Amino acid sequence: MDEEDGAINVSPLIDVVFILLIFFIVSATFVTLPGIDVSRPKVQNATSLQKNSVLFALSDKSEIFHAGKKVKLFEVSPLISQSIKGKDKPVVIQVDKWADATVLTELVSEAKKVSHSVSLATLKNR
Amino acid sequence: MKKSLINHQSEQTEINVSPLIDMVFILLIFFIVATSFVNEIGISSAYKDSNTKSDNPNPPLFFNLPGSGIVMNNGTPISLEEVAQKVRNLSKNKPPSVIIQVSKGVKAGLATQVMDQALLAGAKAVKLSVDSK
Numbered sequence A: 001m002d003e004e005d006g007a008i009n010v011s012p013l014i015d016v017v018f019i020l021l022i023f024f025i026v027s028a029t030f031v032t033l034p035g036i037d038v039s040r041p042k043v044q045n046a047t048s049l050q051k052n053s054v055l056f057a058l059s060d061k062s063e064i065f066h067a068g069k070k071v072k073l074f075e076v077s078p079l080i081s082q083s084i085k086g087k088d089k090p091v092v093i094q095v096d097k098w099a100d101a102t103v104l105t106e107l108v109s110e111a112k113k114v115s116h117s118v119s120l121a122t123l124k125n126r
Numbered sequence B: 001m002k003k004s005l006i007n008h009q010s011e012q013t014e015i016n017v018s019p020l021i022d023m024v025f026i027l028l029i030f031f032i033v034a035t036s037f038v039n040e041i042g043i044s045s046a047y048k049d050s051n052t053k054s055d056n057p058n059p060p061l062f063f064n065l066p067g068s069g070i071v072m073n074n075g076t077p078i079s080l081e082e083v084a085q086k087v088r089n090l091s092k093n094k095p096p097s098v099i100i101q102v103s104k105g106v107k108a109g110l111a112t113q114v115m116d117q118a119l120l121a122g123a124k125a126v127k128l129s130v131d132s133k
Helices: A002-006 A011-027 A073-084 A101-114 B002-013 B018-034 B080-091 B108-120
Strands: A054-058 A064-066 A069-071 A091-095 A118-121 B041-044 B061-065 B071-073 B076-078 B097-102 B125-130
Touching (some): A011 B018, A054 A073, A091 A101, A101 A118, A101 B125, B061 B080, B071 B080, B076 B080, B080 B108, B097 B108
Parallel strands (some): B097 B125
Antiparallel strands (some): B071 B076
8 A cells, every 4th residue: 555655656757758759750850961060151131941951061161061971063963852852842051151152153053953942041140 | 355355456457657658768869869950041042044034024133243352233343232222223113133143262151142132122033153254
């Protein structure tokens, strides 16, 4: 009798944990990050971009990164079509403000070949 | 004697939930770790590729970035604020499309800022292109 009284009722705990679990399963999108830090350009009319996107980064030495690896320009459009798998995912380019704009232009036009929407990630000007 | 027997039975029929909790916790921790909340903000230049000839009678507005941080329009250097002004002047009638021609050595930050100013002023589409000169 004494032991039964002392036992902790775990069913509310399980309820809460299940709710958390379901929340994280639903919200998980598994975005592969480019893997480098860029210093983003500051702009005035930045809007929130779509969350489930293919990310690329352009470093200050004008190198293209995707999923933690350095990639060549001609590899970009096959990589995008591989990762969108027929779905309509947007492409987001994290561009460093000290990168070369001609490389950015080429990267955007490469991405435009296979994706309908290409955006540049920026800082919000506050 | 009878009471203890009943007690014993009810204890036996109770399901042991601790392995379930263990498993659920492991799943929970996996999803917490694996979820990356990427919340990017930025600009998107919604331009259509030029293989379809546009029915827009307005010619696109050209901005040249010849390097060393200057913005040129019709051969005259202008400031970033004037970019927005020029686009706004045209967008009273019909929102123009803007083409930004960049040369080698131009920083992407400047190109992005020109794009931003043009979009801010109501440009319909902004396109980057490489100046082949």
